[in-house]
Each structure stands twice: as structure tokens, then as C-alpha cells.
Amino acid sequence: MSFFDTTPTGRLLNCFTGDLDILDQLLPVVAEEFLLLALMVVAILLTVAVVSPYILLIGVILVTVCLIYYLKFKKVTNLFKRLENYSRSPLFSHILTTVQGLSSIHVYGKIEDFISEFKRLSDMQNNYLLMFLSSSRWLSLRLEIMTNLLGFAVALFVVFGISSASYSYKSMAISLILQLASNFQASARIGSETEAYFTAVERIRQYMKMCVPESPLHIEGTSCPPGWPQHGEITFQDYCMKYRDNTPIILNGINLTIHGHEVVGIVGRTGSGKSSLGVALFRLVEPAAGRILIDGVDICSISLVELRSKFSVVPQDPVLLSGTIRFNLDPFDHYTDEQIWDVLERTFLSTTISKLPQGLQAEVVESGRNFSVGERQLLCIARALLRNSKIILIDEATASIDLETDTLIQHTIRKAFQGCTVLVIAHRVTTVLNCDRILVMSNGKVVEFDRPEVLKQKPESVFAALLATAHSSLS
Missing domain, CATH: 3.40.50.300 (P-loop containing nucleotide triphosphate hydrolases)
Known part of the structure; x- marks a missing residue:
């Protein structure tokens, strides 16, 4: 009971609605999409490498640069997602208290004050969400530039005839490398979102550690006397x-x-x-x-x-x-x-x-x-x-x-x-x-x-x- 006595109602609602919804609905979908896109990117790189093994070397360089971008972006996106999750709790708490005390709000003429507070909390929550989405776009733009450079390198290999592969295979390589730009930045962005959604798992694990269970409901080998209590002393x-x-x-x-x-x-x-x-x-x-x-x-x-x-x-x-x-x-x-x-x-x-x-x-x-x-x-x-x-x-x-x-x-x-x-x-x-x-x-x-x-x-x-x-x- 101490957990429920010390945890605000809005935070509980946020956990049992927002965090559990992310855990049950969004996280499996984005994780599956990330795995599919990542495998597609690897398959495209291996296929295009037949044109010239040097493409793999260029790909490693570009992936290293993208990884540096991602490590910088990772700290920011997790922070913004964590702040966006935390900012929902006071918003839910305010909505709940407003609904429960609606008659008192009307009696004391505090309607505008509660509307202003609702707008302030909504703006705060939306600001964190906007920063999370903007940071995702920031990463996507830079990753797309990197993959376009890789596509440019493949085009040069094809035009100058460095590879001995057939023309049909070269045209297929050009087609696949054009798809790589969108697939690579999408896989990186969705991968970062998948990691950010794991903040919901982190919060639920915190609640599991905070909530100390009471004594066992059933104790094996013990039972109260038959007909107890008989007198009620x-x-x-x-x-x-x-x-x-x-x-x-x-x-x-x-x-x-x-x-x-x-x-x-x-x-x-x-x-x-x-x-x-x-x-x-x-x-x-x-x-x-x-x-x-x-x-x-x-x-x-x-x-x-x-x-x-x-x-x-x-x-x-x-x-x-x-x-x-x-x-x-x-x-x-x-x-x-x-x-x-x-x-x-x-x-x-x-x-x-x-x-x-x-x-x-x-x-x-x-x-x-x-x-x-x-x-x-x-x-x-x-x-x-x-x-x-x-x-x-x-x-x-x-x-x-x-x-x-x-x-x-x-x-x-x-x-x-x-x-x-x-x-x-x-x-x-x-x-x-x-x-x-x-x-x-x-x-x-x-x-x-x-x-x-x-x-x-x-x-x-x-x-x-x-x-x-x-x-x-x-x-």
C-alpha cells in the first residue's frame, strides 16, 4: 500500500496507459520494422559489392561516420523521450483532478486557471515530443547524405567500367543503391526510436523495484484453527x-x-x-x-x-x-x-x-x-x-x-x-x-x-x- 500512497495518480495512469501501450503496441512493431530494414540494408550492400569489392571499404567508412552521428544522437533522443514520458504524468494528474473536482472549480470560479494550467502542461509535453521528432529528422538528413555519397561512388564504378560485371547486373546495382538511401536512414531512425521506446520498459522496471509486495496471500503448511475466530477477542x-x-x-x-x-x-x-x-x-x-x-x-x-x-x-x-x-x-x-x-x-x-x-x-x-x-x-x-x-x-x-x-x-x-x-x-x-x-x-x-x-x-x-x-x- 505504501507504493500507492506515495505515487501520484497521474504517474500511475501514465504507467498503466502510456508506458504499457508503448510496451504492448508500439515497441514490437518498430522493433520488427527495424530488423527488416537492417537486414535489407545488409543484403543491398552485399549485392552491390559484387560490382567492386572496394564498395565494401567505402561502405565501412560511411557506416563509421554514421555511427559517430548515431552515438551523439542516441543520448539526445533517449533524453527527449524520457522527458516526454515524464511530462505526461502531471498532465494526466491535472486532468483527473479537474474531472473529480469539476463542481468545486465552477463554484469558486477557477475555470480559466485550470484551462491555463492544462494548456501549460500540454505545451510542455508537446514541446518534448517536437524535440524528439526534430532530433530524428536531424539524424535522418545526415544519414541520407552519407548514403547518397555511397550511391555516387557506385555510379562512378559503373560509369568508368572498373567492374567486369555484366551491364544488367550494374543496372540492378544502381537501382538497389538508390533504395539504400531511404532504407539506411529509415533503419537508423527506427532503430533509435526502438531504443527510445525502451525507456518505457525502464520506467516499468523501476516501478517493479519500488513496489514491495505485501506478505504472501497463501502460506503453505499453515492454516487457522477450524471455526476461527469463535469469540472475536x-x-x-x-x-x-x-x-x-x-x-x-x-x-x-x-x-x-x-x-x-x-x-x-x-x-x-x-x-x-x-x-x-x-x-x-x-x-x-x-x-x-x-x-x-x-x-x-x-x-x-x-x-x-x-x-x-x-x-x-x-x-x-x-x-x-x-x-x-x-x-x-x-x-x-x-x-x-x-x-x-x-x-x-x-x-x-x-x-x-x-x-x-x-x-x-x-x-x-x-x-x-x-x-x-x-x-x-x-x-x-x-x-x-x-x-x-x-x-x-x-x-x-x-x-x-x-x-x-x-x-x-x-x-x-x-x-x-x-x-x-x-x-x-x-x-x-x-x-x-x-x-x-x-x-x-x-x-x-x-x-x-x-x-x-x-x-x-x-x-x-x-x-x-x-x-x-x-x-x-x-x-
Whole structure:
């Protein structure tokens, strides 16, 4: 995940569109064309050499001069092609951010600024492309002059009768040497372009080295106990975590035990480490120290597939994939339509979905944009309900929902997730007052962990201060 966190979106688009397109479409074609032209040039030189062996000597001299030109040109063309590839990344990034923030651009009247920035980035990318094409023409002109000199030498050999070959063979040699001018400069130019296109391979190899894979999805010889987890008890033992090697510690020495079938509300100010607990639980980041036990099993000792298949998550940003509503709720076809309608009823979406002409087969557009943010969040909650996992992580699931629906959802969570261990990362502090216990985080450490009524009775507690701030903002 660190690779995607640190790599700009425009650079990723450039890699998966521009570089891969060059690698799959352009590079094989130009490489094949270069080989054909190079073989044709060699065949023409050998055929014409029958007129006089001295032609080969002249050809070697001309090829040496052309090679000197090519070595000078090679550095320039690779540089221009590399700059042209790199200049596409900010252009793609700008287009993507413009499309995503189109409404905000119109509201703040920044249309001309974004158009000007688009023109500037387009000009920069086109300038590098123009320099690459101009440098190719520069080489082609000089190579054509060299090959024309070779053709002039062959013509002199034929006119002055130095060779004893027949006149028909001499005329064929003249015809072939006239073709050599265009073929030789084309083979050199396309050969340089082929080498320049290999910069795309170079960039992809860099990404392959930068992207460190996570732990194996499957570990041979290890398996979790049958029916695990049975109770859903989560224990953090001196747990420390940081997102990357060069970043500070995010979770520092976490020691706590969440009992099975318990609903725990996790609160704290922005940057306190609330969402990082979920990242640690799903092993999106490996621990820097310590460990996490679930029903006595170290989560680092089992495969990622077995671990993540036992959890359900309702993310902070609702994620819907292109497809049908049924596919988004049950992508592997493990459940019946009756079970899906049941969870839609419990999340108050059955009326909305039933009004659609195709029902569960209604299409979901890219990123679920044909649904409101609240409806997308409710669909994510329905997906978690359908999986019926023992451990549920709800990461600020009601942040985009109005207060009335929020109350209904909190009631649904309490009722539907009975018998499960539920971790509720709260955006509104008042929404976790009905939880069994409250975990208060600050600067990556556990500040308080107790029942809400106990924490409210302590005026000096951090939770009481957060609750007072929430009540004052509501009033």
C-alpha cells in the first residue's frame, strides 16, 4: 500500500496507459520494422559489392561516420523521450483532478486557471515530443547524405567500367543503391526510436523495484484453527506500527484487550491513530514491533487470505464497483436474493432499490455516482451485514449521513451485529455513547479505555472534554 500512497495518480495512469501501450503496441512493431530494414540494408550492400569489392571499404567508412552521428544522437533522443514520458504524468494528474473536482472549480470560479494550467502542461509535453521528432529528422538528413555519397561512388564504378560485371547486373546495382538511401536512414531512425521506446520498459522496471509486495496471500503448511475466530477477542501486545520505513511511529506501544461480542467505540481527534487500528488489524501494514492476537492466534502467523476473509469492514469512503447492485453486495454469489433483500430492509434501502426498474440487477456506474454518498455508505453497511463476520470494523460509517438516519443506523448496528465484536471508529462522539466501552486515542497511544458512563463521570477525562465540545457545537 505504501507504493500507492506515495505515487501520484497521474504517474500511475501514465504507467498503466502510456508506458504499457508503448510496451504492448508500439515497441514490437518498430522493433520488427527495424530488423527488416537492417537486414535489407545488409543484403543491398552485399549485392552491390559484387560490382567492386572496394564498395565494401567505402561502405565501412560511411557506416563509421554514421555511427559517430548515431552515438551523439542516441543520448539526445533517449533524453527527449524520457522527458516526454515524464511530462505526461502531471498532465494526466491535472486532468483527473479537474474531472473529480469539476463542481468545486465552477463554484469558486477557477475555470480559466485550470484551462491555463492544462494548456501549460500540454505545451510542455508537446514541446518534448517536437524535440524528439526534430532530433530524428536531424539524424535522418545526415544519414541520407552519407548514403547518397555511397550511391555516387557506385555510379562512378559503373560509369568508368572498373567492374567486369555484366551491364544488367550494374543496372540492378544502381537501382538497389538508390533504395539504400531511404532504407539506411529509415533503419537508423527506427532503430533509435526502438531504443527510445525502451525507456518505457525502464520506467516499468523501476516501478517493479519500488513496489514491495505485501506478505504472501497463501502460506503453505499453515492454516487457522477450524471455526476461527469463535469469540472475536482482540488483544494488542506492545504493538507499534509505522506506514513506511522513513516515517514516524503511528501506533506506539498499544496494550489492550477487546473482549468477544463487545461493541467498542474508538474516538480521538484527527491524527490520533483511530483508522490506523483498522489498518493494523487487516495487516495492510506489517507491525514494527509487538503483535495482535485474535482468540489467541497471532495474525502474522496466518495467510492474508485467511485473515481478511474473517473480517468485514465498512470504510470511511464508501467504495462501489462498476456492475450491478447484487454484484456489489455479493460478488461471489454466496447468498440468495432473499438474504440480500433482508439486509437491504435492515439498512433502510429496500424501498430505494425496489423503485429501480431492474431491482438488484440495476447498474452501478463508476464509483457509484448514481447514488448519493449516504446511499453508498448504506450499501457498504449492507455488504458487511451480509458477510456475517465475527469481527466488524466500522470506520466513521455515518460521517456522510444525516442525524436521523444516523440514529437508525446505530440502532441497526446494535441489533444486527449482536454476537459480533464491533469496532466503531466514531466521527460524531455522541454516536458511541451506547457502546459497551470507549477507547480514546491520542498521538497513537491509548489514553482511556472504559465504559462511557465511567468516563463521563470523570470531569478531567479526555472523553468528557470531547463530549462537551460536541454538545457545544450542536447547541
